[in-house]
Amino acid sequence: MREEAVEAALGKLGLDVRTRLLAGQDMWSLPALPEIGLKSLVMSDGPVGVRGVRWTADDPSVALPSPTALAATWDPELARRVGRLLAQEARRKGVHVLLAPTVNLHRSPLGGRHFECYSEDPYLTGEIGSGYVKGVQDGGVGTTVKHFVANDAETDRFTVDNVIAPRPLRELYLAPFEAIVKNARPWGIMAAYNQVNGVSMTEHRHLQNEVLRGEWGFDGFVVSDWTAARSTTGGIEGGLDVAMPGPATVYGEALAGAVRSGEADESAVDGAVRNVLRLAARVGALEGAPPVVTEPPAAIDGQALAREVARRAFVLLRNENHTLPIDPSKLRKLALVGAAARDARILGGGSATVFPERVVAPLDGLAAALVDSAPAYAVGADPSDELGPAGKGFILRAVCRDAAGGIIGTRSLPGGQVQWIGDDLPDGVTHEALHSVEVRGTFTPRESGEHAFGTRGLGAFTLTVAGEVLYDGAQETGGEGDPFEALFGAPAERGRVRLAAGEPVEVSLVHPVAGTAGAPLPAVVFSFLHGAPRRDADELIARAVEAARDADAAVVVVATTERVESEGFDRTDLRLPGRQDDLVRAVAAANPNTVVVVNSGSPVEMPWREDVAAVLLSWFPGQEGGAALADVLLGAAEPGGRLPTTWPAALTDAPVTQVVPTEGELRYEEGLFIGYRAWDRAGAVPAYAFGHGLGYTTWEYESLEVTPTTARVRVRNTGSRTGREVVQVYLAPQADPVERPVRWLAGFAGVEAGPGEWAEARIALPGRAFEVWDEETGSWSFVPGTYEVRTGRSLADIRLTATLDIED
Numbered sequence: 001m002r003e004e005a006v007e008a009a010l011g012k013l014g015l016d017v018r019t020r021l022l023a024g025q026d027m028w029s030l031p032a033l034p035e036i037g038l039k040s041l042v043m044s045d046g047p048v049g050v051r052g053v054r055w056t057a058d059d060p061s062v063a064l065p066s067p068t069a070l071a072a073t074w075d076p077e078l079a080r081r082v083g084r085l086l087a088q089e090a091r092r093k094g095v096h097v098l099l100a101p102t103v104n105l106h107r108s109p110l111g112g113r114h115f116e117c118y119s120e121d122p123y124l125t126g127e128i129g130s131g132y133v134k135g136v137q138d139g140g141v142g143t144t145v146k147h148f149v150a151n152d153a154e155t156d157r158f159t160v161d162n163v164i165a166p167r168p169l170r171e172l173y174l175a176p177f178e179a180i181v182k183n184a185r186p187w188g189i190m191a192a193y194n195q196v197n198g199v200s201m202t203e204h205r206h207l208q209n210e211v212l213r214g215e216w217g218f219d220g221f222v223v224s225d226w227t228a229a230r231s232t233t234g235g236i237e238g239g240l241d242v243a244m245p246g247p248a249t250v251y252g253e254a255l256a257g258a259v260r261s262g263e264a265d266e267s268a269v270d271g272a273v274r275n276v277l278r279l280a281a282r283v284g285a286l287e288g289a290p291p292v293v294t295e296p297p298a299a300i301d302g303q304a305l306a307r308e309v310a311r312r313a314f315v316l317l318r319n320e321n322h323t324l325p326i327d328p329s330k331l332r333k334l335a336l337v338g339a340a341a342r343d344a345r346i347l348g349g350g351s352a353t354v355f356p357e358r359v360v361a362p363l364d365g366l367a368a369a370l371v372d373s374a375p376a377y378a379v380g381a382d383p384s385d386e387l388g389p390a391g392k393g394f395i396l397r398a399v400c401r402d403a404a405g406g407i408i409g410t411r412s413l414p415g416g417q418v419q420w421i422g423d424d425l426p427d428g429v430t431h432e433a434l435h436s437v438e439v440r441g442t443f444t445p446r447e448s449g450e451h452a453f454g455t456r457g458l459g460a461f462t463l464t465v466a467g468e469v470l471y472d473g474a475q476e477t478g479g480e481g482d483p484f485e486a487l488f489g490a491p492a493e494r495g496r497v498r499l500a501a502g503e504p505v506e507v508s509l510v511h512p513v514a515g516t517a518g519a520p521l522p523a524v525v526f527s528f529l530h531g532a533p534r535r536d537a538d539e540l541i542a543r544a545v546e547a548a549r550d551a552d553a554a555v556v557v558v559a560t561t562e563r564v565e566s567e568g569f570d571r572t573d574l575r576l577p578g579r580q581d582d583l584v585r586a587v588a589a590a591n592p593n594t595v596v597v598v599n600s601g602s603p604v605e606m607p608w609r610e611d612v613a614a615v616l617l618s619w620f621p622g623q624e625g626g627a628a629l630a631d632v633l634l635g636a637a638e639p640g641g642r643l644p645t646t647w648p649a650a651l652t653d654a655p656v657t658q659v660v661p662t663e664g665e666l667r668y669e670e671g672l673f674i675g676y677r678a679w680d681r682a683g684a685v686p687a688y689a690f691g692h693g694l695g696y697t698t699w700e701y702e703s704l705e706v707t708p709t710t711a712r713v714r715v716r717n718t719g720s721r722t723g724r725e726v727v728q729v730y731l732a733p734q735a736d737p738v739e740r741p742v743r744w745l746a747g748f749a750g751v752e753a754g755p756g757e758w759a760e761a762r763i764a765l766p767g768r769a770f771e772v773w774d775e776e777t778g779s780w781s782f783v784p785g786t787y788e789v790r791t792g793r794s795l796a797d798i799r800l801t802a803t804l805d806i807e808d
Contacts, residue, residue: 072313079131362597399439
């Protein structure tokens, strides 16, 4: 019935209307067509929350842990629950399609957007991504699995030609997309900015039509990444259904004209419109077509799930002398150190950003849990020397004025950031009428001293604090390189004012707006910035040492910043910013019970890791991260995470580091060997291996039974508390007729057991684990032979092995 409704609707549409339906009508939506009962289809960024059509803290969203954190749970069913929550959020915000998940691979640790991807391993990525997609679509909301394909770095991402041989393209980069299409049947795919082997992905007929739709049977819609569509005929003939954003795109009138002139095939237009109408039918936006989901799943508590995912994702890398968990009944004093302990970094930068209603920082979470012995806090070291958006202590509104100075609209502005793209403007405001925006309100300092104020954005600014004009000038150039950086500009300090703690002052930032009306993508983007009084770095570290020396235990939270991990640029090193390494060394020297919490979305160097008692990865832990951290540190829950990517001791050890194109090309010369596959090939030992993660109990692997399709692993909890174990299975060919990695992940399962109890993990061994892509025949080839099946706690902690003879 759904397909019949789609065909009936399609038959009623003329060419101009059909081509208009394939082009965004604005930043986030497709046009409604009342004549066929079609509602406007609304899309929104993810993947850690649903922003909706307004990019503002005034419209809050649940903020979940980063995708690297979700992958660290090694739990597809938990990912499915996350998807259901996001579907609930999407429906609340009137969103039909979530622009997620991101399933590109961690090819190199320098990838700047890796926090938004899952893993270096295609199998793990496919399993977590399948759970996520199933969950979102359980709630009747579409997904767009992205970025198809090989968008594995940010440098020159709009133009780079990623040159990849057919075999690694199939076995690594296409593999998670194929698995998700097969296992979860997603309703959408997003075509990437980059080229693959000389063809832009939005025009890649072979990969989009022949592979995605032909071989895999994908029947959803393909949407461009925002502004990625560059050719009318190339796009429609190459399998691109929708060009976003609008209204200025290569489709619409241009596509209708191409059909009439004979440059484009009308049947291709019909196919694209059919895919869009099928999407509308599935999400309940087409009259006469039953939606896939008529009764959404039961409501989910977003705060509770965010907290659960965070603690399940934390990876305990090191725990000498059972330092963790800390027994609160025996705790006299806990020292908590680090700027990110007070002002948490909960997510990565860029289009994945959402604004939660609340954020529980580590200081908040531990203070709430230790009501009788609140932690002694010290900043220790600030990871950034740049100003950040106005946050704690600011109460701000954006006031919009016309050319005559009259107020035409206002909006509250938590966070000091104006990010109005497309039609996301305050009520009553249009780009044509808007002449200036003033961010105004009050600031109540948390500490006395000389506070810094500044701006981020392009154009003229007048900045006033406590009646003093600090700046009246213009910023003419933005960030270099990626257009995303250029749009937002670079942070700039404009002046300093000495203020007293607790005494509010008035603040104002006026920004004339010019030239947004009529622009292909009209946008008003700028920020009011603030920096707390600067303290002598050595003095800050000395104060942290003093606090740690007098404590039973010291917890140091170290972090990256938005200028280190964000969309729009790749990293140049893996070092922690600022003097955080010095801070950790100094605190560890003062207190043998020093626990370091690493607040980053992807690997960082930890030169002090052998000098501290415990190292715990919190990733970007989402809005409830501080509460989850208290749960784990104090033993209310165990850290459940395992590494989804290999952590090098130093960047120089990493096998793949090239992310900068040469003359427009980035050649994937490493072929099949990325991640642990590359480490094995090089015979090198990382700081922490793929799959590594400790808990608060111990496990004995008692037996392993294998068949060509299944591994059965029996494990026993030999510790004193209930725990969860992630049983991992790897295949290692014993004599290989073709070049393959030394070993690869073939399956995994999580099991739980109480003290002394046993559990059995039954792990399917997929047929694809025994296949390779044959470049001569252009097909998958089964490789018989003898395989060693290895099971254990990580790639570096194998407990049992068995031999499996596989015949043709």
